[in-house]
Amino acid sequence: MRKVAYRKNAVKIALLYPSTYSVAMSSSIYHVLYFKLQDAGFYVERFTADRGPRGVEDGTPLTHFDHILATVHYELDYINLVKVLIDAGIPPEAGRRKKPKLIIGGPPVTANPEPLAEFADALALGELEALREPLLAYLSTGEEVEGLYYPARGSHPVSIAYAPDVREVDYRRLPEPESAFSISIEAARGCPFSCLFCMESYITKPYRPRDWITVVNEAERLYKKSGVRPSLVALTANSHPHFKEILRAAVERGLPLSLPSLRAELLDDEALELIARLGQRTLTIAPETSERLRKALGKNFTNQDVIRVAKKASQLGLKLKLYLMVGLPCEKEDDLKEVVELAKQVKRVGAYLYLSVNPFVPKPQTPLQYHPMAPLGYLRKSLSEIRKAPHDEYSQYDTTLAAIQAAISLGGREVSRHIEASANNPSPLGYWKSLLRRGELDYVFKPREDPLPWEHVRGFYQPGELRKRYEKFLEEACA
Numbered sequence: 185m186r187k188v189a190y191r192k193n194a195v196k197i198a199l200l201y202p203s204t205y206s207v208a209m210s211s212s213i214y215h216v217l218y219f220k221l222q223d224a225g226f227y228v229e230r231f232t233a234d235r236g237p238r239g240v241e242d243g244t245p246l247t248h249f250d251h252i253l254a255t256v257h258y259e260l261d262y263i264n265l266v267k268v269l270i271d272a273g274i275p276p277e278a279g280r281r282k283k284p285k286l287i288i289g290g291p292p293v294t295a296n297p298e299p300l301a302e303f304a305d306a307l308a309l310g311e312l313e314a315l316r317e318p319l320l321a322y323l324s325t326g327e328e329v330e331g332l333y334y335p336a337r338g339s340h341p342v343s344i345a346y347a348p349d350v351r352e353v354d355y356r357r358l359p360e361p362e363s364a365f366s367i368s369i370e371a372a373r374g375c376p377f378s379c380l381f382c383m384e385s386y387i388t389k390p391y392r393p394r395d396w397i398t399v400v401n402e403a404e405r406l407y408k409k410s411g412v413r414p415s416l417v418a419l420t421a422n423s424h425p426h427f428k429e430i431l432r433a434a435v436e437r438g439l440p441l442s443l444p445s446l447r448a449e450l451l452d453d454e455a456l457e458l459i460a461r462l463g464q465r466t467l468t469i470a471p472e473t474s475e476r477l478r479k480a481l482g483k484n485f486t487n488q489d490v491i492r493v494a495k496k497a498s499q500l501g502l503k504l505k506l507y508l509m510v511g512l513p514c515e516k517e518d519d520l521k522e523v524v525e526l527a528k529q530v531k532r533v534g535a536y537l538y539l540s541v542n543p544f545v546p547k548p549q550t551p552l553q554y555h556p557m558a559p560l561g562y563l564r565k566s567l568s569e570i571r572k573a574p575h576d577e578y579s580q581y582d583t584t585l586a587a588i589q590a591a592i593s594l595g596g597r598e599v600s601r602h603i604e605a606s607a608n609n610p611s612p613l614g615y616w617k618s619l620l621r622r623g624e625l626d627y628v629f630k631p632r633e634d635p636l637p638w639e640h641v642r643g644f645y646q647p648g649e650l651r652k653r654y655e656k657f658l659e660e661a662c663a
Contacts, residue, residue, distance in 0.1 A: 190242065194227040195324060198239065198249040198284065202256060202264035205232045205240070209358065212368040212417070213255055213312065219356045220312075221253070224320050233264040237272030246272040249284045251323050256290035259592040260585065262300060266607040269303075276604055278305050278336065285326060287319070292593060294344055294387050296548040296638040299592050301335035302600035309333050309641060310345030311373070311388070313352065335597075343642040347373070350392050353402050357410065367410055368417045369403045370394060371430070375419035377447075379482035380657055381472075381509075383547035385419055389644035396426035400433045407439055413463070415442040422450045431458035445470050445507060448493050449485035456493065460500040466538070467497045470507035471526065474519035477512055480661040487526050495533040503576075504530065505538040510566040511558030512544045514661035520569050527573035538577040541570050543586040546628075547593055548638045551653035557590050557628045560620075588616045591625040596637030 188194065199217055201208035208214050208230070221228045229239030229249075237246040246252065246268070254265055265288070266276045275281040279302075288300055289308035297307045306322060308315045309332075318331025328334055333342045350373045357367060374388040403414040421427065421444055434441050440463040448469045459467065472478055475487050490506075497504050508523060530537050543563045546552050558566075563583045571578060592599055602619065606612040619625050634651070 188222050188225060188227050190227050190244070194225075195251070196244075196249040197221050197226045197228045197323060198231050198246055198252045199228055200231040200252050200254040200265065200268065202233045202254060202261040202268060203258070204234045208232045210368070211255070211257065212370070215357050216312065216354055217253065217255065218358065219354065220316070221323075224324075226323065231268065233261070233268055237268060246284070247274060250326070252284050252286045253323070254286065254288045254290075256288060256293055259292050259299075259589045262592060262603050263607050263612050265300075266303060266604055267612075270607055276303050276607070278303060287322070287332070289315075291384055291387060292547075295383050295641070296593060296595075297333055297335070297641065298339065298596045298637045299599040299603065301339075301597050303603075304335055307333040307335065308345075309342055311347045313347035313350065314345035339597075339637075339640045341640050341642065344387055344644070346389070346644070347392075350394055351398065353398060355402065355405055355409075357406065359410070367406050367412045367414045369399060369406065369414045371399050371416045371418040371421050372424050376423050377420060377482055378653075380551045380653060381481060381512075381544065381547065382419070383550050386549045386645075386650075387643055388419070391423075393424045393426075396424065396430050397433075400430055400437070400439070403434070403441060404437055404439050413440045413442050416444065418444065420445075420447055420450075422446045422455065428455055428458065431455065431462065435461050444468065447483075447485065448489040451493050453496055456496045456500060456502075460502055464502065466503040466505050467493070468505040468507065469493060471523075472507065472509045473512050473515065474522040476522075477515065477519055477661060480514070480657055481512070487522075487529070490526060491529050491533060494530040494535040494537075498534040498536070503536040503538060505540060506530070508539060508541045508570065509544045510541060510570065511563045513552060513555045514658070515558070515566075520566055523570055524573040527570075527575060531574045537575045538579075539570070539573065539575045540579050541567055542581040543567075543583050545586050545590045545593065546632075548636070549641070549643050549650070551650045551657060553594070553636065553650065554632050554654050556630050556632075557587065559629060560584070560587060584613075584617060584620065587620060587625065587628055588613075590628045591616070591619075594628060594632070594637075 201214050218228055229241045229244055231239060269276045285305040287306045288304045293307055294309045308319055318329045321329045322332055372393040374391040375385040376391040378385055407414050435458055443464055445468040471490050494504050546555055546557055560583050567580050606615040609615040
């Protein structure tokens, strides 16, 4: 790989992922950006939160760069992003900083850019393929070009950018040990379903499956080059119209594949047998909650579908991982009892069961953006009840972290002061816990009404459509 040399007159880009180095290297977009920016003639060094304010490649200080380009996938990493700036001696607020300019993108930023608006000079809302030209133009000149979102203008209307064509293939990956954490192969963009809680489904419409032969060829090429099992990436991988063709071709070529969470109703015996032959050890499905709520949320499969899949998985020697949520809108005691009973039935058919249980966090750009988060006391009690269900392994997401995530995700520009204050605090988590105790984050636990802080961000659906879907859900689920 030829790296663009550091030159005094070169435009210098710091590519920042505000998490650990291993997590950064598992992100395919981090690899793609690294090579695409060099293709465009920029000098690029990588930065991560755990490696501090000097570049991975040459140790260049962050202050020496013209631009910082950050990609973020998790709201709590906003704190890490600001802390990297502070540790480098760079003013976090865009209004106090001439250089480097900060450009931020990623799914949560696309859904609601406002919590980071005080820090960013520009935000990239949407998909890289659709934003590449304006992004490169802005990085080249430092001048505003149409296509990006500029917070200094105020909360002005902006549309999420979608790529009509996702056929492009870039086989390049950084050949480092940390890359072995995951080699990602995109099978599809978006999702044909619209589960009411799923932010990524709503911000990546329409559904665009990639050519299945291209997917297999890409996986094979990267596997031969790296020796690392490729992971298929898709919101619902087995909704791909040629899902089983992908599996068959991978089996025929001796190509191992790692698969994400799959829809139970779309898994037949042949698909499960192919998955086992690929060397997959754990099968993941997401029933989320009871059959009643599951259907109202957009997952039209039954408990019997889950049990059928569990039985076949057990016969094939596959572990079964179930993703579950508690604190969903209109949740009742009987819904939790049904989840526990489902776990019992799964164990009765002989499955090795891993329960992963998470509090429901309302997210922007979804129909459930209007609904309050359940009180922390209720969430802790519900998690305790589900933990009593039979299982072989168990994990859960911390309820306090869930509330903090919601507070950042659902906030406006006023949240930036808390992000910065926590980044300056020796205990960022302690800072947010004190806000919770004082009631300063109570907006998370209350219904939300239009106008919302992100109402100026236009997605795939017309204004009002998400509200209609929310009201329909309440009619079906809360009756």
